[in-house]
Amino acid sequence: MSGPTSTGVSHRKLAMWTFIGSECMLFGTLIATYMIYRGRNIVGPYPADLLNIPFITVTTFVLLMSSLMMVLALSAVQRGDARGTKLWLAMTALFGLIFLGGQYYEFSHFVHEGLGLSRNLFSSSFFVLTGTHGAHVAGGVIWLSTLFIRAQQGKLDRTHAETVEIAGLYWHFVDVVWIVLFTLIYLLV
Amino acid sequence: MMSHEEAGHPSNRFYIVIAVILAVLTAMEVMVFYVEALAPMLLAILMVLMAAKFALVVMFFMHLKFDSKVLTGVFLWGLFIATSIILALMAIFGKFAG
Numbered sequence: 001m002s003g004p005t006s007t008g009v010s011h012r013k014l015a016m017w018t019f020i021g022s023e024c025m026l027f028g029t030l031i032a033t034y035m036i037y038r039g040r041n042i043v044g045p046y047p048a049d050l051l052n053i054p055f056i057t058v059t060t061f062v063l064l065m066s067s068l069m070m071v072l073a074l075s076a077v078q079r080g081d082a083r084g085t086k087l088w089l090a091m092t093a094l095f096g097l098i099f100l101g102g103q104y105y106e107f108s109h110f111v112h113e114g115l116g117l118s119r120n121l122f123s124s125s126f127f128v129l130t131g132t133h134g135a136h137v138a139g140g141v142i143w144l145s146t147l148f149i150r151a152q153q154g155k156l157d158r159t160h161a162e163t164v165e166i167a168g169l170y171w172h173f174v175d176v177v178w179i180v181l182f183t184l185i186y187l188l189v
Numbered sequence: 190m191m192s193h194e195e196a197g198h199p200s201n202r203f204y205i206v207i208a209v210i211l212a213v214l215t216a217m218e219v220m221v222f223y224v225e226a227l228a229p230m231l232l233a234i235l236m237v238l239m240a241a242k243f244a245l246v247v248m249f250f251m252h253l254k255f256d257s258k259v260l261t262g263v264f265l266w267g268l269f270i271a272t273s274i275i276l277a278l279m280a281i282f283g284k285f286a287g
Contacts, residue, residue: 009257017260021267028271032278057219061212067250068208075201165252172251176243182215183239187222188232 016166020173023136027177030129031184037121045115047122047189052106059102060182063137066095067175070168077151080158086151089164092171093144096137103134126185133181136174143167198252207249214242 005011069092076084107127115123147167150156156164218238221227227234248254253261279285 007257007259009259013256013260014263017263018267021263024264024267024271025274028274031271032275035275035279035284036282038284053219053222057215060215064211064215065208067211067246068204071204071250072201075198075204078198169251172246175250176246179239179242179246183218183235187218187235 010162012162012166013169016169020169023173023177027129027132027180030125030132031180034125034129035184037125041120041122043120045110045113045119047126047185050110050113050115051186051189052109053186055102055106056182056186059099060178062095062102063099063175063178066092066099067172069095070171074161074164074168077156077158077164078161082151082154082157085156085164086148089144089148089151093141093148096141096144096171100134100137100141103130103137107131130181130185133174133177136177140167140171140174143170198255199249204250207245211242211245214238214245 005014007014069088073085073088073092076088110123117123117127144167147156147164150160218235221231221234221238247264253264
């Protein structure tokens, strides 16, 4: 699809990895803020009162498995398997939507329990950090949906494998960020 | 240098094995969280498990293991700065004190 480059790698892939590197810094600052504020709440509700580990474990599992769906979609498009490409792209987006549904439920529950955005240090840093991650998941679902529509129209064949791979890089990064957040927010409560 | 089209990616079976390992590591994380006897080592165990999951996704699902080292360098540089920011700010705000 693309010709030789001075680095030996595709410009589009290099651009995506550079973007991912910059995203590491964005999430790094948000994680730092969360960790600094951790345990410094003056008023409740406190994280230990609200965080539902079994529920979040299920949504974490869903997001992890969505990464498997994504690599299967890439594998399918590289083989020229149109049906497999559509199936796995749709499954990845669906799993992303399930994760977002879980996050909506969790946020609603917290607000119902009196933990609004500005209630305490935990709520402010928690909602901003996990909300930013959720916005990235939502962006990924939209991206995957556009790829699914292109595949449905027959405009996504094996010559477009790199397009799917780049979307996959973004999706896996979103998964990787959640791996870190799951440990730091929910298991080290 | 090997282009992307020439670079071989793993089989579907390999990806499924990686996903199973990720699921098992997640189950271990949650199990460790609930075992009170492991509480003194909770931080260390969870950090190791988290790092293992992180590395598996980046190396195999994101193909850094098979792609150009240029991409690995670009990613690790961003990750290094992010980790430095987190540790430096936590130190400044006394999160490692006593």
